[in-house]
Amino acid sequence: xxxxxxxxxxxxxxxxxxxxxxxxxxxxxxxxxxxxxxxxxxxxxxxxxxxxxxxxxxxxxxxxxxxxxxxxxxxxxxxxxxxxxxxxxxxxxxxxxxxxxxxxxxxxxxxxxxxxxxxxxxxxxxxxxxxxxxxxxxxxxxxxxxxxxxxxxxxxxxxxxxxxxxxxxxxxxxxxxxxxxxxxxxxxxxxxxxxxxxxxxxxxxxxxxxxxxxxxxxxxxxxxxxxxxxxxxxxxxxxxxxxxxxxxxxxxxxxxxxxxxxxxxxxxxxxxxxxxxxxxxxxxxxxxxxxxxxxxxxxxxxx
Amino acid sequence: xxxxxxxxxxxxxxxxxxxxxxxxxxxxxxxxxxxxxxxxxxxxxxxxxxxxxxxxxxxxxxxxxxxxxxxxxxxxxxxxxxxxxxxxxxxxxxxxxxxxxxxxxxxxxxxxxxxxxxxxxxxxxxxxxxxxxxxxxxxxxxxxxxxxxxxxxxxxxxxxxxxxxxxxxxxxxxxxxxxxxxxxxxxxxxxxxxxxxxxxxxxxxxxxxxxxxxxxxxxxxxxxxxxxxxxxxxxxxxxxxxxxxxxxxxxxxxxxxxxxxxxxxxxxxxxxxxxxxxxxxxxxxxxxxxxxxxxxxxxxxxxxxxxxxxxxxxxxxxx
Numbered sequence: 001x002x003x004x005x006x007x008x009x010x011x012x013x014x015x016x017x018x019x020x021x022x023x024x025x026x027x028x029x030x031x032x033x034x035x036x037x038x039x040x041x042x043x044x045x046x047x048x049x050x051x052x053x054x055x056x057x058x059x060x061x062x063x064x065x066x067x068x069x070x071x072x073x074x075x076x077x078x079x080x081x082x083x084x085x086x087x088x089x090x091x092x093x094x095x096x097x098x099x100x101x102x103x104x105x106x107x108x109x110x111x112x113x114x115x116x117x118x119x120x121x122x123x124x125x126x127x128x129x130x131x132x133x134x135x136x137x138x139x140x141x142x143x144x145x146x147x148x149x150x151x152x153x154x155x156x157x158x159x160x161x162x163x164x165x166x167x168x169x170x171x172x173x174x175x176x177x178x179x180x181x182x183x184x185x186x187x188x189x190x191x192x193x194x195x196x197x198x199x200x201x202x203x204x205x206x207x208x209x210x211x212x213x214x215x216x217x218x219x220x221x222x223x224x225x226x227x228x229x230x231x232x233x234x235x236x237x238x239x240x241x242x243x244x245x246x247x248x249x250x251x252x253x254x255x256x257x258x259x260x261x262x263x264x265x266x267x268x269x270x271x272x273x274x275x276x277x278x279x280x281x282x283x284x285x286x287x288x289x290x291x292x293x294x295x296x297x298x299x300x301x302x303x
Numbered sequence: 304x305x306x307x308x309x310x311x312x313x314x315x316x317x318x319x320x321x322x323x324x325x326x327x328x329x330x331x332x333x334x335x336x337x338x339x340x341x342x343x344x345x346x347x348x349x350x351x352x353x354x355x356x357x358x359x360x361x362x363x364x365x366x367x368x369x370x371x372x373x374x375x376x377x378x379x380x381x382x383x384x385x386x387x388x389x390x391x392x393x394x395x396x397x398x399x400x401x402x403x404x405x406x407x408x409x410x411x412x413x414x415x416x417x418x419x420x421x422x423x424x425x426x427x428x429x430x431x432x433x434x435x436x437x438x439x440x441x442x443x444x445x446x447x448x449x450x451x452x453x454x455x456x457x458x459x460x461x462x463x464x465x466x467x468x469x470x471x472x473x474x475x476x477x478x479x480x481x482x483x484x485x486x487x488x489x490x491x492x493x494x495x496x497x498x499x500x501x502x503x504x505x506x507x508x509x510x511x512x513x514x515x516x517x518x519x520x521x522x523x524x525x526x527x528x529x530x531x532x533x534x535x536x537x538x539x540x541x542x543x544x545x546x547x548x549x550x551x552x553x554x555x556x557x558x559x560x561x562x563x564x565x566x567x568x569x570x571x572x573x574x575x576x577x578x579x580x581x582x583x584x585x586x587x588x589x590x591x592x593x594x595x596x597x598x599x600x601x602x603x604x605x606x607x608x609x610x611x612x613x614x615x616x617x618x619x620x621x622x
Contacts, residue, residue, distance in 0.1 A: 034436065143321035146598035151563055151578055155329060155590055158582045235445060239564055242447045243579065258448065265455055272455070276448030283443035291439070 025220075028296035035292020041285035049102035056099065064092040066099040066252050075268045085270040087261065093270060096252035097278055103253040104282055107168050107237045108230035114172025115233075116226050119179025124210050124218075126180070127187030138184070145177045153236060154245065162245045171233050179225050186218035220297050227290030231283045238279045254279050308610060315602050322598040323375075327368050329594070330587045375592060383586045392589065393574060393596065400562060400573030406489055407496035408554055415501045416547070419508025423543075424535050426513065434505065441502025450495045450568045457491075492569040496562070504550065512543040545616050549608040 029035055055062065063083070070090035078085045084093040126137040156170050190196060191214060199209050240246040241255020249256050254275040261271025355361045359370045374380040378390045422431045515521065516539055524534045562575030570576075574593070581589035613619045 034439070139317055139321065142318050143325060143598075146318065146322060146601040147325070147594060148597040148601075151597065152594065154563065154579075154582055155594065158585075159330065231443065235443070238445050239447065242445070242564065243567070262451060265451060266459060269455055269459075272448070272451050276445060276452070279448065280440070280444050283445075284439055287439055287443050 025293075025296045029292050032292045032295060034288045035295070038285040038288030038292065041281060042289060045101060045105060045282055045285070048098060049105050052098045053102050061095060061099070064095045066091060066095040067250055068092075075264060075271075077268070078270055084274050085268065087257070087268070087271055088264055093257065093274060096257055097254065097275060100252040100254050100257065100275075101278070103164070103247055103251070104234050104237065104279070107164075107171070107247075108234045108282075108286070110168045111171035111175070111233040111237075112226050112229040114169065115176040115229055116179055116222060117176075118173070119176035119225075120183050120215070120222060122176070123180040123183025124187050124215060127184035128191055128206065128210055128214065130188075134184075137180075141177045141180050144174070147174075149174055150236065150239065154240065154243065157240060157245045162240075162248055164247045164251075167237055167240060167246055171236055175229060175232065179222065179229075182221055182225070183218055186221065187214055190214045190217055220293075224290055224294045224297065227286055227293060231286035231290065234279065234286070235283050304610075304613065307613070308606070311606050311609070315606070318602060319599065322602075323372060323595055324368070326591045326594045326598070327371055330591060331364075371591070375595065380588050380592060382581075382589050384581070384584050384589070389588050389592045392577065393592065396572060396574045396577050399571060400566070400575065402489060403493055403496065403562065403566070403571060403573060404554065406493040407500065410493055411497040411500035411504055414497070415504035416508050416544075418501070418505040420512055420535075420540065420543075422505065422509040423512035423516070424531075438502040438506050441498050444498065446495055446499065447564050447568055449498060450492075450565060453491065453495065454568075488569075492565050492571055495565055504547070507550070508543070508547060511546050512539060515539045515543045518542075545612070548615050549612050554604070 052062075068091060070086075073082075073086050073090040074088055076082055076086040076090075082092050082094065084097065087093055087096070122137055122141070126134045153170050153174055156174075157167060160166050160170070187210075196209060196213055199213050204213075237246055237253075238255040238258070241253055242259050244259065246255050247253045249260065258272055258275040258279075261268060261275070265272050352361075359367050362370065371380070378388055380389045381387065382389050382392060418434055422434045425431050521534060521539055524538045529538075562571075562573060563579050564575070565571070566573045566575035567579050577589065578593050580586075581593070
């Protein structure tokens with residue numbers, strides 16, 4: 001049952017703190033167990049990635065060196081000494097997975113940062129200035145949206161040659177169109193509001209109006225699309241890795257542990273199962289979290 | 304309505320133009336000459352020149368673009384790899400991909416729609432929470448990993464063959480058994496394909512149903528004393544299904560993009576596999592054509608979805 005108006009007012013009057021949109025959103029988010037689970041999982045991945053990365057900086061590896069080849073210990077099943085088994089070169093799978101975790105997170109965040117920046121820029125210019133600028137930019141968005149995204153990314157990465165930076169840039173450059181569309185829609189409606197008209201009337205320049213008055217009010221849905229975008233980017237990167245166009249070995253990534261392992265799938269199931277589970281867990285965490293934020297922002301879903 | 308379709312078709316012309324420009328420009332972002340990348344360096348210079356002439360690579364960029372468009376539209380464009388017309392190669396791959404998509408779509412509709420309705424009518428119940436969670440898993444799972452896990456389970460656990468269009472060495476089976484064999488080889492990739500679609504579609508159906516249940520006419524139906532089931536299935540469902548119709552339009556594009564990975568894993572001789580093979584062998588004419596056709600299909604799909612929606616829902620008018 002959604003709380004009625006009177007209840008909300010009473011609650012606001014009784015609470016010692018003044019009403020805040022952000023706190024209200026956070027309270028809504030906290031009630032959503034799935035979304036909170038996702039957030040905790042994301043935090044967990046962050047802690048792992050940062051710890052492993054800072055230790056690796058001092059050449060300290062745990063539980064073992066991810067690139068230490070030991071041909072006498074090839075394809076060992078999970079055991080006490082190798083918790084997730086070893087791969088075809090006798091390397092410890094758990095260490096390789098731990099040392100690959102920051103790759104997935106970095107690809108996710110950097111490509112989304114690129115996509116969101118382009119999307120917000122094009123969306124706000126288009127929505128604020130309208131007219132022919134809007135027409136030209138939105139036709140360009142239409143064109144970009146019609147290409148089959150994964151095949152397009154695959155083609156471009158294959159032409160440029162695989163690589164960590166290229167993968168992030170290509171994913172970023174091909175996934176901004178959705179953001180551009182809804183930022184434009186937000187801004188089209190925001191720019192009609194009185195506070196924007198007031199800013200115009202006192203002679204504020206366009207850049208200031210967009211950055212100070214309009215954009216901050218359109219940021220909440222951008223956060224949702226960014227969180228879901230990270231999930232999509234991690235999944236895309238793993239798909240590219242799988243087809244051999246992702247981050248290249250010997251750098252361990254979840255995608256390429258899986259790809260190398262698939263040749264031994266009937267002898268060493270652990271090489272396929274564990275990295276796949278890790279990818280699933282990370283993508284799931286970001287998806288749950290993103291949907292949780294979306295629900296928290298939607299007043300019709302209050303319970 | 305007719306006027307609307309005409310207007311939409313006119314609007315697609317600049318978009319279509321942009322699509323061909325980007326498809327064409329894409330291959331020129333790669334360093335070096337496209338031929339140099341595709342051919343063995345040991346090939347004599349004369350042969351390379353002949354190739355460049357055949358593919359108009361010695362012309363200025365603008366002329367190349369024009370000739371490419373001409374070749375593409377007249378079906379003359381030839382593959383770098385075997386010199387066969389690209390369109391012919393695509394058309395012969397089409398049936399396998401269409402079969403895969405049709406079966407996957409049928410599976411996903413058959414499961415997702417009842418699932419979504421149940422979730423909406425039993426909102427916040429335990430099954431709803433379970434469906435919701437599994438929908439999220441379905442969206443998040445890497446399809447290639449799921450495919451390998453399934454192959455591992457079936458082949459290792461039960462010794463059932465799964466790759467290709469039919470079991471190797473069994474082509475001479477009696478017709479009925481052969482048909483069953485083929486159907487089984489189609490079923491597995493289709494299921495993997497359907498997992499993601501089920502996840503998205505069931506959430507969509509749930510949302511659509513919950514949207515409709517809020518309407519006044521539903522309250523009226525309930526106030527008249529109709530039973531829950533009557534209201535849900537006779538009054539609400541009919542309108543809740545309307546937005547689902549538009550999904551058909553969006554399914555066409557996945558014909559190429561969605562199937563690259565799955566077709567490669569299952570050795571399924573469809574368009575996705577052709578796309579991956581041409582990317583690997585840098586067969587530019589095929590890559591460009593596939594991208595153009597895919598984008599063109601998206602345009603058609605969007606138009607079909609809008610028209611279909613207006614046709615099933617009289618509340619929408621496009622005058």
